[in-house]
Amino acid sequence: xxxxxxxxxxxxxxxxxxxxxxxxxxxxxxxxxxxxxxxxxxxxxxxxxxxxxxxxxxxxxxxxxxxxxxxxxxxxxxxxxxxxxxxxxxxxxxxxxxxxxxxxxxxxxxxxxxxxxxxxxxxxxxxxxxxxxxxxxxxxxxxxxxxxxxxxxxxxxxxxxxxxxxxxxxxxxxxxxxxxxxxxxxxxxxxxxxxxxxxxxxxx
Amino acid sequence: xxxxxxxxxxxxxxxxxxxxxxxxxxxxxxxxxxxxxxxxxxxxxxxxxxxxxxxxxxxxxxxxxxxxxxxxxxxxxxxxxxxxxxxxxxxxxxxxxxxxxxxxxxxxxxxxxxxxxxxxxxxxxxxxxxxxxxxxxxxxxxxxxxxxxxxxxxxxxxxxxxxxxxxxxxxxxxxxxxxxxxxxxxxxxxxxxxxxxxxxxxxx
Numbered sequence: 001x002x003x004x005x006x007x008x009x010x011x012x013x014x015x016x017x018x019x020x021x022x023x024x025x026x027x028x029x030x031x032x033x034x035x036x037x038x039x040x041x042x043x044x045x046x047x048x049x050x051x052x053x054x055x056x057x058x059x060x061x062x063x064x065x066x067x068x069x070x071x072x073x074x075x076x077x078x079x080x081x082x083x084x085x086x087x088x089x090x091x092x093x094x095x096x097x098x099x100x101x102x103x104x105x106x107x108x109x110x111x112x113x114x115x116x117x118x119x120x121x122x123x124x125x126x127x128x129x130x131x132x133x134x135x136x137x138x139x140x141x142x143x144x145x146x147x148x149x150x151x152x153x154x155x156x157x158x159x160x161x162x163x164x165x166x167x168x169x170x171x172x173x174x175x176x177x178x179x180x181x182x183x184x185x186x187x188x189x190x191x192x193x194x195x196x197x198x199x200x201x202x203x204x
Numbered sequence: 205x206x207x208x209x210x211x212x213x214x215x216x217x218x219x220x221x222x223x224x225x226x227x228x229x230x231x232x233x234x235x236x237x238x239x240x241x242x243x244x245x246x247x248x249x250x251x252x253x254x255x256x257x258x259x260x261x262x263x264x265x266x267x268x269x270x271x272x273x274x275x276x277x278x279x280x281x282x283x284x285x286x287x288x289x290x291x292x293x294x295x296x297x298x299x300x301x302x303x304x305x306x307x308x309x310x311x312x313x314x315x316x317x318x319x320x321x322x323x324x325x326x327x328x329x330x331x332x333x334x335x336x337x338x339x340x341x342x343x344x345x346x347x348x349x350x351x352x353x354x355x356x357x358x359x360x361x362x363x364x365x366x367x368x369x370x371x372x373x374x375x376x377x378x379x380x381x382x383x384x385x386x387x388x389x390x391x392x393x394x395x396x397x398x399x400x401x402x403x404x405x406x407x408x
């Protein structure tokens with residue numbers, strides 16, 4: 001199955017520990033389902049016309065004046081334009097905008113002596129499968145990642161509070177490329193120690 | 205006065221609404237003084253060997269497990285290596301890692317119909333003055349910017365709580381280029397509506 005399409009509205013899979021990129025035309029929607037309920041999905045979106053314009057967590061937080069985007073919000077780029085509308089969220093709405101995507105450096109610091117799958121490499125590999133190349137790694141929108149932020153600013157690595165089958169829907173506000181990575185983090189508890197697959201569907 | 209040097213230990217100025225880039229050798233320190241007390245300084249640091257390695261707010265937060273870096277912390281890059289040590293802070297320690305640098309798009313959304321000075325352009329102009337070029341705009345470390353984050357994740361645009369003469373010191377952990385921009389924001393209250401100059405000194 002081609003990574004960039006789905007077939008007849010059937011849900012496609014993002015395999016455990018891997019990433020997928022999909023093209024969305026303006027007004028198409030992307031539904032991402034947390035099939036097993038406890039999987040974090042690192043998520044990015046790029047303008048199809050210019051990959052240097054992308055969904056930016058730091059610009060988004062300034063626009064919505066919150067560190068926690070919610071269904072109903074427009075998600076904006078580093079040029080402060082809506083790229084996606086956050087249309088639906090059947091989960092408790094606990095997602096993260098604070099933490100970088102995991103990378104090989106991160107797993108090295110966590111004690112891994114061999115290569116470890118990671119969301120940063122998944123992003124770049126998924127984009128390469130579309131014949132494209134990214135020059136940078138934007139900070140991801142970490143779907144279902146439970147990072148509580150206390151009043152003193154301290155953070156924690158929580159387990160997801162989502163349920164099996166919870167889904168989010170994003171509607172494209174411009175032609176764009178969306179990237180999903182099933183986070184392979186199996187050392188910290190953010191995926192309950194058990195990275196698995198999720199499913200997605202392009203609607204419209 | 206050359207933007208990249210100071211003379212005999214005397215403090216140099218970052219003019220109101222402008223930026224400056226300085227080269228720091230490993231073990232040199234940069235002291236930045238909030239001369240008037242109410243000025244936000246957007247701050248960046250880049251490896252002198254490779255500008256694609258830089259102080260990264262999203263990697264820093266994951267490393268220190270906090271959204272508020274404090275004196276004593278190592279500040280890390282997007283390769284999760286210390287680039288600066290946050291040695292001293294005589295201010296109350298209220299700084300921001302959440303918000304993007306202001307840019308011309310931002311001021312357009314705030315109602316400006318003409319070009320407005322902004323920290324993003326100041327960053328790129330300061331780097332160009334060293335004969336270099338950046339391919340991206342990392343999220344800044346916003347010194348003295350008072351962005352309270354409530355437990356529900358909502359943020360506010362506060363006035364600085366620092367006093368005239370408060371300073372921070374960063375010690376270089378690798379050869380690097382540090383960039384300071386006196387934030388020209390005069391619509392939101394983050395600079396008490398009155399953007400002014402700050403001073404800096406390279407020590408060692």
